[in-house]
Amino acid sequence: MxxxxxxxxxxxxxxxxxxxxxxxxxxxxxxxxxxxxxxxxxxxxxxxxxxxxxxxxxxxxxxxxxxxxxxxxxxxxxxxxxxxxxxxxxxxRKIPQPVLGCSGRPGLASLNRALPLLPAEVRRKALEAYYYSLRLGENCTGCFACVGMCPSGALRVGTEGAVPVLEFKSSLCGGCGLCREFCMVSVLQVERVFPGDDPFLFGKTVAHTA
CATH class of the missing domain: 3.30.70.20 (Alpha-Beta Plaits)
Structure with missing residues (x-):
C-alpha cells in the first residue's frame, strides 16, 4: 500500500x-x-x-x-x-498556509492616480528613486548604436529641427546598463535618479561635460 x-x-x-x-x-x-x-x-x-x-x-x-x-x-x-x-x-500542495498577494487591495491603485495632484517638487522627489536617467557625455559621436542595443525600447532617435538627437524614456529603462557597456566611446551613464517631471515621456538626452 x-x-x-x-x-x-x-x-x-x-x-x-x-x-x-x-x-x-x-x-x-x-x-x-x-x-x-x-x-x-x-x-x-x-x-x-x-x-x-x-x-x-x-x-x-x-x-x-x-x-x-x-x-x-x-x-x-x-x-x-x-x-x-x-x-x-x-x-x-507544498505550502501549508498559502498567502495571497494584496495587489487588489483598495487604495493601492489610487496612489498612482494621485501622483499628478502632488506639488511639482514633491512629485519629483517621489519619482527620483524609482526611475533611471541617462547622462550623455559631450564626446558622443551620434552613431545611435545604443538605440538598437537597448532591449526595452527606452532609447530612440528623435529630431530637433533637422538634427537627429538621442531621446530617452525613463519608464521603459530597467537600468541594465547595456547601452553603457556597448557605447564605443564610453559616454553613456545610467543613474538611478530621475530629475524630470514625467518618466512616461520621451525627452532629449542633453550632453553633460564629463
Missing part, C-alpha cells in the same frame, strides 16, 4: 509540475545581445543553479524550483513565468 501511495504522489507531482517553469526571451537578454555584457543578475539570484549562458539562455527544468527570482532580478524582462492553473495547484 505504501508503494502505491508513493507512486501515486510521484506521478501526481510529475503531472502537475510545469515542463518549463520559466521561459527566456533571448532577444531581451543583455548577454545574448552583446557578448561582452557583464550582466549576471539572474544567475547570481538563482539558488538552484538552473540558469546558464552558452548559445542560448539555458534553463534547467529539472533544477528550476519556480521561485521566479530570475524574473524579478532581470532588468530587461528576459524571463517570463509559464505557470498554468495545474502547476499552481502543484506548488500550493
Amino acid at each position: 505504501g508503494a502505491q501511495v508513493m507512486l501515486r504522489d510521484t506521478l501526481l507531482h510529475k503531472a502537475l509540475k510545469p515542463e518549463m517553469p520559466v521561459e527566456a526571451d533571448r532577444s531581451r537578454c543583455s548577454r545574448m545581445r552583446f557578448d561582452r555584457s557583464s550582466c549576471a543578475r539572474c544567475t547570481e539570484q538563482c539558488r538552484a543553479g538552473a540558469l546558464s549562458f552558452r548559445e542560448e539562455v539555458g534553463v534547467d527544468t529539472e533544477a528550476c524550483s519556480g521561485c521566479m527570482l530570475c524574473t524579478a532580478s532581470c532588468p530587461s524582462g528576459c524571463f517570463e513565468a509559464d505557470l498554468d492553473f495545474f502547476s499552481v495547484l502543484g506548488r500550493l
Whole structure:
C-alpha cells in the first residue's frame, strides 16, 4: 500500500509540475545581445543553479524550483513565468498556509492616480528613486548604436529641427546598463535618479561635460 501511495504522489507531482517553469526571451537578454555584457543578475539570484549562458539562455527544468527570482532580478524582462492553473495547484500542495498577494487591495491603485495632484517638487522627489536617467557625455559621436542595443525600447532617435538627437524614456529603462557597456566611446551613464517631471515621456538626452 505504501508503494502505491508513493507512486501515486510521484506521478501526481510529475503531472502537475510545469515542463518549463520559466521561459527566456533571448532577444531581451543583455548577454545574448552583446557578448561582452557583464550582466549576471539572474544567475547570481538563482539558488538552484538552473540558469546558464552558452548559445542560448539555458534553463534547467529539472533544477528550476519556480521561485521566479530570475524574473524579478532581470532588468530587461528576459524571463517570463509559464505557470498554468495545474502547476499552481502543484506548488500550493507544498505550502501549508498559502498567502495571497494584496495587489487588489483598495487604495493601492489610487496612489498612482494621485501622483499628478502632488506639488511639482514633491512629485519629483517621489519619482527620483524609482526611475533611471541617462547622462550623455559631450564626446558622443551620434552613431545611435545604443538605440538598437537597448532591449526595452527606452532609447530612440528623435529630431530637433533637422538634427537627429538621442531621446530617452525613463519608464521603459530597467537600468541594465547595456547601452553603457556597448557605447564605443564610453559616454553613456545610467543613474538611478530621475530629475524630470514625467518618466512616461520621451525627452532629449542633453550632453553633460564629463
